[in-house]
Amino acid sequence: MKEFRLLSTSGILGYGFPEASLEAGLERKPDAIGVDGGSVDPGPHYLGSGKPFCSTMAIRRDLKLMLRAAVEHHIPMLIGTCGGAGGEPHLQLVVSLVRAIAREEGLHFPMAIIHAEQNKADVTRWVGEGRTRPLARRPQLDAATIERAERIVGMMGPEPFVKALDDGAQIVLAGRSSDPAPWAAAAMRAQLPAAQSWYAGKMLECGATAAVPKGHDCIFVAVRDDHVECEPLNPERRCTPLSVANHSLHENASPIHHIEPGGMLDTKDCRFEAVSDRAVRVSGMRWQPADTYTVKLEGVEKAGYRAITICGTRDPLLIAGLDDFLASVRRNVEQKAADFGASHDRYRLVIRCYGRDGVMAEREPLRGTAGHEIGFVVEAVADDQEIANAVAAIARTNMLHTDFLGRLCREGNMAFPFSPSDIELGAMFRFSIFHTVAPDDSLVMFPIEHETV
Amino acid sequence: MARIREIAAVCKSKNAGPFELTIDVVFDDPALFEKVKRTGILCPALFARLYRVRAEDVLFTVYEAALAFKATLPRLVPAGDIGDTDVYGAQQHAPLLDVEIPV
Numbered sequence A: 001m002k003e004f005r006l007l008s009t010s011g012i013l014g015y016g017f018p019e020a021s022l023e024a025g026l027e028r029k030p031d032a033i034g035v036d037g038g039s040v041d042p043g044p045h046y047l048g049s050g051k052p053f054c055s056t057m058a059i060r061r062d063l064k065l066m067l068r069a070a071v072e073h074h075i076p077m078l079i080g081t082c083g084g085a086g087g088e089p090h091l092q093l094v095v096s097l098v099r100a101i102a103r104e105e106g107l108h109f110p111m112a113i114i115h116a117e118q119n120k121a122d123v124t125r126w127v128g129e130g131r132t133r134p135l136a137r138r139p140q141l142d143a144a145t146i147e148r149a150e151r152i153v154g155m156m157g158p159e160p161f162v163k164a165l166d167d168g169a170q171i172v173l174a175g176r177s178s179d180p181a182p183w184a185a186a187a188m189r190a191q192l193p194a195a196q197s198w199y200a201g202k203m204l205e206c207g208a209t210a211a212v213p214k215g216h217d218c219i220f221v222a223v224r225d226d227h228v229e230c231e232p233l234n235p236e237r238r239c240t241p242l243s244v245a246n247h248s249l250h251e252n253a254s255p256i257h258h259i260e261p262g263g264m265l266d267t268k269d270c271r272f273e274a275v276s277d278r279a280v281r282v283s284g285m286r287w288q289p290a291d292t293y294t295v296k297l298e299g300v301e302k303a304g305y306r307a308i309t310i311c312g313t314r315d316p317l318l319i320a321g322l323d324d325f326l327a328s329v330r331r332n333v334e335q336k337a338a339d340f341g342a343s344h345d346r347y348r349l350v351i352r353c354y355g356r357d358g359v360m361a362e363r364e365p366l367r368g369t370a371g372h373e374i375g376f377v378v379e380a381v382a383d384d385q386e387i388a389n390a391v392a393a394i395a396r397t398n399m400l401h402t403d404f405l406g407r408l409c410r411e412g413n414m415a416f417p418f419s420p421s422d423i424e425l426g427a428m429f430r431f432s433i434f435h436t437v438a439p440d441d442s443l444v445m446f447p448i449e450h451e452t453v
Numbered sequence B: 001m002a003r004i005r006e007i008a009a010v011c012k013s014k015n016a017g018p019f020e021l022t023i024d025v026v027f028d029d030p031a032l033f034e035k036v037k038r039t040g041i042l043c044p045a046l047f048a049r050l051y052r053v054r055a056e057d058v059l060f061t062v063y064e065a066a067l068a069f070k071a072t073l074p075r076l077v078p079a080g081d082i083g084d085t086d087v088y089g090a091q092q093h094a095p096l097l098d099v100e101i102p103v
Helices: A019-027 A045-049 A056-073 A088-105 A120-128 A143-148 A159-166 A181-189 A194-204 A241-247 A316-320 A322-339 A385-401 B030-039 B044-051
Strands: A003-008 A032-038 A077-084 A110-114 A132-134 A149-155 A171-174 A219-224 A227-232 A257-260 A263-266 A271-274 A280-283 A286-289 A295-313 A347-354 A374-382 A422-437 A448-452 B010-015 B020-026 B059-063 B068-074
Touching (some): A003 A019, A003 A194, A032 A088, A032 A181, A045 A149, A045 A422, A056 A077, A056 A088, A077 A181, A088 A110, A110 A159, A120 A143, A120 A149, A120 A422, A143 A422, A149 A422, A159 A181, A159 A448, A181 A194, A194 A219, A194 A227, A194 A241, A194 A257, A194 A286, A241 A271, A241 A280, A295 A385, A322 A347, A322 A385, A347 A385, A374 A385
Parallel strands (some): A003 A032, A032 A077, A077 A171, A110 A171
Antiparallel strands (some): A110 A448, A149 A295, A219 A227, A227 A280, A257 A263, A263 A286, A271 A280, A347 A374, B010 B020, B020 B068, B059 B068
């Protein structure tokens, strides 16, 4: 029976993994090694700012061990969604780290870099040609939304990875990619069926997340003609039918229909069987090719500039009249800010009350406060940083000093843990583009560069 | 009568993309899963009520292969936008924990 063996080091490049797990994986002679480089989950900031959500120190550590392993064992190394969000600055960060590590370690290899950032003129043209569709109840994409975007990426499928490997690359670094795509590419290129290859990718993209205890660690998946078999490499972890089945629910709207570029993975009739006390076999997955090849677009736009201040109260008299107190603070802030030139229409003031509804906001079913202390994150968002900072500062002062009925704590209402008490958070972004586009083919949006390192 | 926190193996929430929240309740015993399913308590209307959305905006799936119930619904605020309280959507499961199931 044909078999293709894949080793994923962790959930995300930079989350870390025990070196012993990598060694154990390499002893099983994988045909390829890799890791998912990012996710949309940490929010819009990273795509907007061009920064990674893992530290460069952590990314470098994981990369170094993986590069050494790939070169020593003469196997491909594949990383999708480099640098967290998979835009051009994110990709270039990982490319520069790889070049630097190779220099220091004396490693040599053919490398491919696959770009995923999209230019606004192309996206506008696709809208004009009727190629785009909204996802998740978004409005239709229009020229103004595209113009406002800070950065737009396309989410590539497996085809650019296949092409990069066919053209001789051993190390493949890609921008925004569907999480399973690099793995699906490697397995399908080895003539394994699409359903099993995509399913393997779904397991591998999260590292040992599908194991118990769950953690950021290595996982090994063997792809065969009619099933996949997965096993964590750390002896402290194991995969069980429940833990693997549970993983198929992860971050997807449906547990059964997983829409990917070029088709849909159907997991309705999957069977999960233990093949040992720590390895699980999954079979019964199906792949349904799509009529039209589509690529997801992700884009963010600037929503303003933000400053926050953090404080807490331990005063039962204040907590008993919290709504009235916060209304007084808001009135004072509005007046004082207007006095220094920031009228109320120039900023948004959000007061988050931890201990009341700081986690669920309007969806919190328990009204009122039961605790003896309440934490506050006071947030000002404005069109420029100066106003955001000024409003956060005047809000801080008024949280501390605003009078309330029955007040005994006349020196101050709040405990501030930090000096400085205000934190400038800089530009804030929001997701603005979450659409699909139907390109002419699966490669045209994702240019591939080759270099010899 | 038992609360979900007393009988489920997993009860969790997470983003399904920046605009949707997905909530899973998973059991580890097929017989218990069957019983829970037959009560019909876990249904789109329950999630609509708990999360204050329209029932037609809840994508509800019973996933037999994983002994799981899954509901996907619009987020209150898109992840990371002004007023969002939970960028990852990882702490929106609590209202389900106390739902009572007659098993």
